[in-house]
Amino acid sequence: MTSPKAARLQKVFPVELEKFLPEKVLKNYGKWVDRKYHGYGIIEHISETGDRVFTVKVSMPPNARISADTLEKFADVADKLGIGAVRVTMAGNLEILTDSLDKALKIKEEVEKMGFPVGGWGGALWGINSCTAYLTCTTAVVDSPSITKALGDALAPYFSEGGLPAKLRVFVSGCPALCAGGTAIDIAIVGQWGAPPRIREDVIGMCLPPPKALAKVKEAQIFLVQVCPTGALSLRREGDKVKLTLIGEKCINCARCKENCDAFDYDPEDVGVAILVGGKMSNTGGGARLARVLIPWLPANPPRYEEIVAVVKHIVEVWKQHANPGERLADFIDRVGWAKFIELAGLQDIFNYYQQVPEFARTFLHYRGMGEVPKRLRDAL
């Protein structure tokens, strides 16, 4: 009864767990009772049946993008020293599973020989997530994988040797769409445009109804008008022509329009990043919350992004010096309060200047407002 078309429509999903889970994990499914840590990057899972599984956590390159050959090498390691299984983590790390501590240490040795650091557990940097940016993205502002690389080089000791009060995660997103994982994280770096986009008049017609229909259709039914969250995109009548125009003062640079239509151009020279701190996703400590903007604008200067790296290192340093053991950045800021944290970070003068601008102009939908504000911010910074 299945026609070729119906068969073609039928997607196949990897839903039968027995086929995918390694034997040892399947045998102890739901029976784990304890875990032990063996230095940064090696963790021991103890089952009630007495079985033990060790996982070795390996950091991946920015954006977790590796060649098929490298992945095959990891598979070789997992076959030779492990139980023939690997796990991809949410943070873009790779875990190799094995069954004894000796083998785990050997895996660590082997993987480090390949040039990949092992670590990221407990009071350490757990990894830096990055979006794909220029590799595939249509809206990318800054090249987030290269920022990730620059940051990773600076923070690498924290990954493999720890030394932080608690877990630290960093998300580097190339644009306000936040594909690296949002802002509910210790430190989030978000690419920003400096000015509203310019409409490419020659191609904007592709995303609008034909001119005759455009004159008749209600404004609220135009897709691009619906997509804009602040109403900055609107129809204007010029003579007998109806045109889509962008009101610069209303624009918040969220790029929702560019995401849906390729007729918007931002100035590629005028780009920077915002740095948000003090968010987290898990319910530990004071619970989940979104991060807040500490630095609303910094220029993104490839290849080393010295400004961004310096600020992030400074924030980590402040947190490391003043936090109690086991206190994540979010909980630390909660305890001391934002005012004190800004003072500790040495930003109080800048914030005094920055916050003279009324709040509605400074932030709207979490992003910076336009008009005079960015100029003053740049002066202040």
Added chain:
Amino acid sequence: MWAAGSARIPYVYTGFIARRTRDGTISELHFRVTQPSGYLYSTEKLRQLVDIADKYGLGLIELAGQQGQMIISIKPELANEAIDALRSIGTDVAATGDSVRELAACIGPALCEYALYNTLEARDKFYTHPKIYEWLSNQLFPFKFKAKFSGCPMDCARASHRADVGFIGVWVGAPEVDLELFRKKVESGELDVEKIVARCPSGAISWDKEKKELKIDGSRCKKSMECIRTAFPAIKPGKERKVAVVVGGNVKGRFGPKLGWFIGYLNPDQIKDAVDLTFKVIAPWEAEAQPKYRLGDYIMQTGLDKFIEKAGIKLEGAPFTGKKPDEVPYAVLPKEVRERFLMFAEKLKGRP
């Protein structure tokens, strides 16, 4: 500088991303390949995937834990064969665009002792449901829709921030304390009681020094997992397990990033309820939301209480959804609202 391109693969509507350069000279095709629940691969399966990436693409792979593994740059002319090859090894391209996206679950009972319900099974049940399946393979919604399954309040699958509907394992009341084991651990110096008491965010833990007794006030427990993490297995999650439902969290949406709203509990053994609940959640959003509104944006627009009413969700433990009282003392009120307050006062009148 990429722009949205197009690719035509017969009868496959989601799961690949097509890109072209602005002048149209170069085009790319990326596959989003579904991962098995928990993202655990045997090396055998991994090698098969690697072979496909080598054979049909440029041999470049993104190991994205969030959104399914991505095989990069499939050669467009080989796309059709690549899909067949993927299906022959038991996986497929997942979802892109305005559809139900790749579901995510934490590692759960496969490797973690804290898992409070079977997250992997829940994800698999979701996948096999015909309706979810239809929504996965067709773009029918105002914007994307994500569902995530976290086994415990530590929320490794990020169900509260990155999912439109998230299912998080919790327990009711106080954590379970194995006092003997706890005492033993304290005496051996493995645990520092004072630290455990101090780390509790709601101050629910008290330690009786003389009797050597640990007490946890269940009504104040915020399920922060702090004590459980340090003292496991002497302190364990409580016996009565529930699955907390969170709706409306998102990262990319009209009104910026937001955390989800908690709307009540499900029972952990009835995953069917979770699927039904997802249908209820989707129904008003699909029907009424404007284009490019995420569920969270829609809830912000209608209000959480109205949304719950429209969706017809009735869950135990549903929170009070009223807003904070007004700060200004003047308002134009309809008659019925005034009458309700009057009735409230009337009831109190006769009391001594």
